Amino acid sequence: MTDKPGIVITGASGRMGRMLIETVVASDACDLVGALERPGHDWIGQDVGAAMGGQPLGVTVSDDAVSAFAKAQAVIDFTAPAATVEFAELAAQARAVHVIGTTGLSDDDLGKLKTAARHAVIVRAGNMSLGVNLLVQLTKRVAAALDDEFDIEVIEAHHNQKVDAPSGTALMLGEAAAEGRGVDLADVSDRGRDGITGARKKGDIGFTAIRGGDIVGEHDVLFAGPGERIILRHVASDRKLFAKGALRAALWGQDRKPGEYDMIDVLGLSD
Numbered sequence: 001m002t003d004k005p006g007i008v009i010t011g012a013s014g015r016m017g018r019m020l021i022e023t024v025v026a027s028d029a030c031d032l033v034g035a036l037e038r039p040g041h042d043w044i045g046q047d048v049g050a051a052m053g054g055q056p057l058g059v060t061v062s063d064d065a066v067s068a069f070a071k072a073q074a075v076i077d078f079t080a081p082a083a084t085v086e087f088a089e090l091a092a093q094a095r096a097v098h099v100i101g102t103t104g105l106s107d108d109d110l111g112k113l114k115t116a117a118r119h120a121v122i123v124r125a126g127n128m129s130l131g132v133n134l135l136v137q138l139t140k141r142v143a144a145a146l147d148d149e150f151d152i153e154v155i156e157a158h159h160n161q162k163v164d165a166p167s168g169t170a171l172m173l174g175e176a177a178a179e180g181r182g183v184d185l186a187d188v189s190d191r192g193r194d195g196i197t198g199a200r201k202k203g204d205i206g207f208t209a210i211r212g213g214d215i216v217g218e219h220d221v222l223f224a225g226p227g228e229r230i231i232l233r234h235v236a237s238d239r240k241l242f243a244k245g246a247l248r249a250a251l252w253g254q255d256r257k258p259g260e261y262d263m264i265d266v267l268g269l270s271d
Ligand SMILES: NC(=O)C1=CN([C@@H]2O[C@H](COP(=O)(O)OP(=O)(O)OC[C@H]3O[C@@H](n4cnc5c(N)ncnc54)[C@H](O)[C@@H]3O)[C@@H](O)[C@H]2O)C=CC1
Pocket: 010, 011, 012, 013, 014, 015, 016, 017, 036, 037, 038, 039, 041, 078, 079, 080, 083, 100, 101, 102, 103, 104, 125, 126, 127, 128, 129, 168, 242
């Protein structure tokens, strides 16, 4: 036992799960106390370090969230919407900080997270990197400075295994652009053009999703105006930056009041 926060990683075998295990184990500021996978996964019952092909870490992969969360001060969760909603309730019961990187959550899912956050700290962001969260603030400022003579388009590219579109980051950027313009994204969002779409509607915020190969995550916000274009761009080339951001959020969340927070709060980037 140490007095460092104990951290549980959900979705341990996933692209982000593995990166998070490595990041937590490499940190002096916390201890890895649990690793979860979905019921039936072939990692269940194995030491997580050995399952990853390395040295044993003394943590057995389990599908028992209740027991794992009882030992944890924080849960870092990059899985899938149904799992995240279930983990939010259990993390709140255990009073563990729940850091959520999962994207593709529905409005109904978000309502359930809000309920869980009455009892515990939830830090959620569609992107945990410093660069993207700076880009969010820049997008808001540029959108506020330009009128609707400038068409706003959010273009994102990801690997061929990504299951949701637009990406969580693209939606964060779209929300920021809408906020800068003083409009509601739901009223102006234009997704998935195909066929005879008619001319672009003034004031819309468009989204385009590219999927291919092993692209980690790339986002452009395009402001296309008469005679000029502004392009704000972020390129992620290593998932480590998301894992580092998530761990920072887990440590930041210790001793905070229950509620919903995001990476703008964690990084101190609010206007
Ligand atoms: N916010 C951010 O900075 C980032 C968010 N993401 C998001 O994180 C999520 C995961 O991404 P990847 O790691 O690429 O996906 P992945 O498919 O490689 O991993 C997801 C893992 O979750 C596991 N899982 C699913 N249901 C579970 C359950 N009930 N209990 C325990 N484990 C469960 C799966 O078995 C799998 O191992 C996606 O929603 C993605 O968009 C990814 C990268 C950065």
